[in-house]
Amino acid sequence: MSDKPVKPVLVIHGGAGAITREESTPEKIRERREALLASLKAGYAVLKQGGSALDAVEQAVLSMEDCPLFNCGRGACLTSEGTIEHDASIMDGRTRAAGALSGSRRVRNPISAARAIMERTPHIHLTGDGVELFAREQGLALAPEWYFYTPERLEALRRIQAAKGQPFVLSEKDRHGTVGAVARDADGNLAAATSTGGYANKLPGRVGDSAHIGAGTFADNATVAASGTGHGETFMRVVMGHRLSDLVELTGQSLDEAATAVINDIGRFGATGGLIAVDARGGAVMKFNSPGMYRGIAEDDTFKVAIFGDEEVS
Amino acid sequence: MSDKPVKPVLVIHGGAGAITREESTPEKIRERREALLASLKAGYAVLKQGGSALDAVEQAVLSMEDCPLFNCGRGACLTSEGTIEHDASIMDGRTRAAGALSGSRRVRNPISAARAIMERTPHIHLTGDGVELFAREQGLALAPEWYFYTPERLEALRRIQAAKGQPFVLSEKDRHGTVGAVARDADGNLAAATSTGGYANKLPGRVGDSAHIGAGTFADNATVAASGTGHGETFMRVVMGHRLSDLVELTGQSLDEAATAVINDIGRFGATGGLIAVDARGGAVMKFNSPGMYRGIAEDDTFKVAIFGDEEVS
Secondary structure: OOOOOOOOEEEEEEEEEOOOHHHOOHHHHHHHHHHHHHHHHHHHHHHHOOOOHHHHHHHHHHHHHOOOOOOOOOOOOOEOOOOOOEEEEEEEOOOOEEEEEEEEOOEOOHHHHHHHHHHHOOOOEEEOHHHHHHHHHHOOOEOOHHHHOOHHHHHHHHHHHHOOOOOOOOOHHHOOOOEEEEEEOOOOOEEEEEEEOOOOOEOOOEEOHHHOEOOOEEEOOOOEEEEEEEOHHHHHHHOHHHHHHHHHHHHOOOHHHHHHHHHHHHHHOOOOEEEEEEEOOOOEEEEEOOOEEEEEEEEOOEEEEEEEOOOOOO | OOOOOOOOEEEEEEEEEOOOHHHOOHHHHHHHHHHHHHHHHHHHHHHHOOOOHHHHHHHHHHHHHOOOOOOOOOOOOOEOOOOOOEEEEEEEOOOOEEEEEEEEOOEOOHHHHHHHHHHHOOOOEEEOHHHHHHHHHHOOOEOOHHHHOOHHHHHHHHHHHHOOOOOOOOOHHHHOOOEEEEEEOOOOOEEEEEEEOOOOOEOOOEEOHHHOEOOOEEEOOOOEEEEEEEOHHHHHHHOHHHHHHHHHHHHOOOHHHHHHHHHHHHHHOOOOEEEEEEEOOOOEEEEEOOOEEEEEEEEOOEEEEEEEOOOOOO
16 A cells, blocks of 8 residues: 555446447447446445445446346356356455356356455355355355346347357457456555456356456556456466566556557457556556457546547547 | 477476375385376376477376376365366467366366367366366266265365364365476477366365466466466465466566565465476476475486475485
């Protein structure tokens, strides 16, 4: 913690991908902007009241999990078997404590379960049936499977699977949607959280970067808090969040330079995606190499959101 | 790949922990040394014939998975429910391709399944039932659950669970046992592999660092190949393998200096464990902060193993 009070800030993303004006209607754009604003307000309200970065990122992600527009919680992508399997993780920059889950099918808010795993078990990552067993023991809210399903995700899976002989072919549109939040609170503490349904037609049991501490989520008060969205396997090979942290710590690069370098790494492996990050010195970035990324930032009691790549946050 | 031929080397570990002469019999020590030698010979035979580092680490780990003395494959630790749940991962330093699995119950050799996931799916990490589904489709060897059980692991679980009200209390002895291998082949390619049963009395569904690329396993021809053993949650927070790689790449530290720094990080979080690593320039290290680590190195057609902390490999 620094001696002088620092300005609280919250940054969120709602997925990066082939998001273009041509394929969007004004109505859809308005809906997304409102959903991003709702998430920002939920998280920033915590910071405004002097709450922790950890609480803020949980509330911001929880808001998006409850909204069917994003690929997480309600509205998640479906596996090749038509099932829902959530991944999520959260990390506290004060202690580097972390919690994660994968293959979760019944937990209503995966990000809150990830936090409970961090705080109430000696483990970091629980998967599959173990998540539900833990959630039931702890009295976490469960939901019936139908709660998570949306017509759009069912339609996307049918379309992909109609392309016979190409079980893994996806359009860019079917990949994006992972959500995340990073925050710095008034005490200078950092936190990061990420939540996703993975991507459409993934194999049952596929675990992505959103459940991997260091890849999709990382936070260390001494360096950065980061959350990623995009081609998860590439984020795992690049170890995105930890790479960003090491570049800032070990090379003296600014947060902006380091984030650009990491996105370039992602591109070198032929992948697209984006990241959001804050550092302890006041920096905040939203970087991506895809046509668009749902994103927003809240600071100084001001809320700004953006969607397309050629757009300033406003 | 470097222009000049480099000397092939294979390094293995069979777990780090409270391994002391006082608690070992000459017979047990001899058995372990033979098992380590068998693993070294299996992996080094590949390198000797001009094979790849990737094949070498798979064969070395496979040898330990088939041996009931190590906490992986046959002989794995049991969860708090008395079940077997294997984690494993493998990474190819040429391409940074990677494969991993967690919560695997029926696959006879988890390390070979991790490699199949790397080579035959668009994913890196499969978990739980998804592993078995994939393994059956691919015709990988399965084993009945009883195959993996050993009297020692059942006894360990009973002893731990007899300590009522302290469900997560483990002795150091119950933690160690994860195995791993790292290699550099004659073409200068690096690879790493790790396989484990986790630790005794873990919650069902717990995923450890051995399934996390960047934490328990990492390989990049440009830097290092590394495999870890010890308190998995700490290895995940430290992002062990990737941290070692970044220290070598970004700070100019030698492999030895960087490995010492990473083990010191592990210690700062109050944890114990060890790592093995090789780099592209010919370096090889075996570092740990526990009383002992089962370990061995093969190079120049010579095989050396060691167990206790005060012992040179010979």
